[in-house]
Amino acid sequence: xxxxxxxxxxxxxxxxxxxxxxxxxxxxxxxxxxxxxxxxxxxxxxxxxxxxxxxxxxxxxxxxxxxxxxxxxxxxxxxxxxxxxxxxxxxxxxxxxxxxxxxxxxxxxxxxxxxxxxxxxxxxxxxxxxxxxxxxxxxxxxxxxxxxxxxxxxxxxxxxxxxxxxxxxxxxxxxxxxxxxxxxxxxxxxxxxxxxxxxxxxxxxxxxxxxxxxxxxxxxxxxxxxxxxxxxxxxxxxxxxxxxxxxxxxxxxxxxxxxxxxxxxxxxxxxxxxxxxxxxxxxxxxxxxxxxxxxxxxxxxxxxxxx
Numbered sequence: 001x002x003x004x005x006x007x008x009x010x011x012x013x014x015x016x017x018x019x020x021x022x023x024x025x026x027x028x029x030x031x032x033x034x035x036x037x038x039x040x041x042x043x044x045x046x047x048x049x050x051x052x053x054x055x056x057x058x059x060x061x062x063x064x065x066x067x068x069x070x071x072x073x074x075x076x077x078x079x080x081x082x083x084x085x086x087x088x089x090x091x092x093x094x095x096x097x098x099x100x101x102x103x104x105x106x107x108x109x110x111x112x113x114x115x116x117x118x119x120x121x122x123x124x125x126x127x128x129x130x131x132x133x134x135x136x137x138x139x140x141x142x143x144x145x146x147x148x149x150x151x152x153x154x155x156x157x158x159x160x161x162x163x164x165x166x167x168x169x170x171x172x173x174x175x176x177x178x179x180x181x182x183x184x185x186x187x188x189x190x191x192x193x194x195x196x197x198x199x200x201x202x203x204x205x206x207x208x209x210x211x212x213x214x215x216x217x218x219x220x221x222x223x224x225x226x227x228x229x230x231x232x233x234x235x236x237x238x239x240x241x242x243x244x245x246x247x248x249x250x251x252x253x254x255x256x257x258x259x260x261x262x263x264x265x266x267x268x269x270x271x272x273x274x275x276x277x278x279x280x281x282x283x284x285x286x287x288x289x290x291x292x293x294x295x296x297x298x299x300x301x302x303x304x305x306x307x
Contacts, residue, residue: 002032016041044127058286060084060137062168064154065097071152072100073168074110075140075283076126083135090161092129096122096139097163105144143170143281150175150275153186157194169193172279177271185267185275188254189247193282198247201280206246214241247280 004027012023012034018041026044030036060077061084076093078084096110099122103109111123120128122139130137145152150173158166169190173182200206218237222230243249248261255263264275 002027004028004032008032008034012037012041042131044124058289060140060285061090061093061160061164062156062166062283062285063093063097064156064163064168064170065094065101066152066154066170067101069147069150069152070101070144071154071170071172072097072103072105072142072144073154073170073281073283074100074142075168075285077138077140077286077289079135079137083133083137085160086133088129089133089137090164092126093164094161096142100142100144103142103144105142107139107142110142111139141283143283145170145172145279145281147172147174147278150177151179151182151186153183153190155187155190155194166285167194168281168283170279170281171277173275174278175271175273175275177268177273177275181267181271182275185263185271189260189263189277190280192250192253192260193247193280195253196247196250197282197284198250198280199245200247201277202246202248203242206242211238214238248277 004024008027009020009023012018012027013020015034016023016038018026022041022044023037026037026040027034029040058077059079059081060075062073062075064073065071074093074097076089076096078089083089095116099113099115100110103113111121113122114120115122115125118125126137126139153171153173154163155169155171156163156165156167157169171186171190171193173186173189175182199210215234215238218234219230222233225233243251243259248264249259252258252260252263258266260277264277267275
C-alpha cells in the first residue's frame, strides 16, 4: 500500500476542495494515485459538493415528523427556493426528519445515520444530492422531543407538502388525558408559537445574557433614580418582558384574555387529567443566516460598464 503523506492529502484537497478526511479516504482507496482519487471523489459527489460549500444556502425547507410519543424537526437549506420545490430535495428533507426519530437528536447523530436505499449515510446522501442538483445544500439543524405519556403536536406554516414548509413547530404535552383533546390543544399552541416566536418556555429558560441586556436598558432609561427605586423598576420591567417572550406567560393568540398557562389549566377538565407543557421547538427557515444582498439594477449596470 502506498504511503499517504500529508503533502499528498493537501495536494488532493487543493485540487478538489473536498474535506481532509475525504481526501485521505480517496487516496487510500486508490493506492495513492491522485488522479484516480480525484475521480473517486467526483463519483462520490464530494468534490463537486465541496466546491459549492462556500455559497450561501438560506432557502430550503423545514420538515417535521412524528411517531407515537416522539417527534423530530429538521432544517435543510438550499441556495434557491426553486430547488426547495424539487421532488428529490423534498424527499431528502422528509426522510431526514423520519431518520431523526431514531437518533439522539444531535446533528452529528443524524448525519451518521444510514440513509435508506443504499449504503450511504445521511451526510453522504446529501453530498450526492448536491452533485446531482448542482447547488449548495446544508443539513443545518435538528431537534427531537419525547413524552412519556401525552402527545407531541406539530404545525407547519407555509406548507408546500405534507410536513414540509417554511416554519415548523413541535409542542410536547405530558398528560394521561384524552389524546384527541390534547392533540387539538397542542396544535393550537403550536400555531401560537409559530405566530409569536417565544424565546423560552418560562422565565427560567431565558438566556442570562439576554436578561442582563434587558436589565441594563432599563437602568440606562432610568439613570439617576435612587438604587432602591431602580431595583423595583428593573424587577417590574423584567416581569413585563417575560409576559412578552415566554410561552407560558404569553396571551393566547386564539383568546387574548387568557395566558397559555390558563389555557392549559382549563384544558384539564376536558382532557380528564393534568396537562403540562414540557417543551417546544420552533424552526423558521433561514433565521440567523446572513444572506448576500443582491445589488440593485443601477449597481449592476455600473459594474458592467466598468467591465
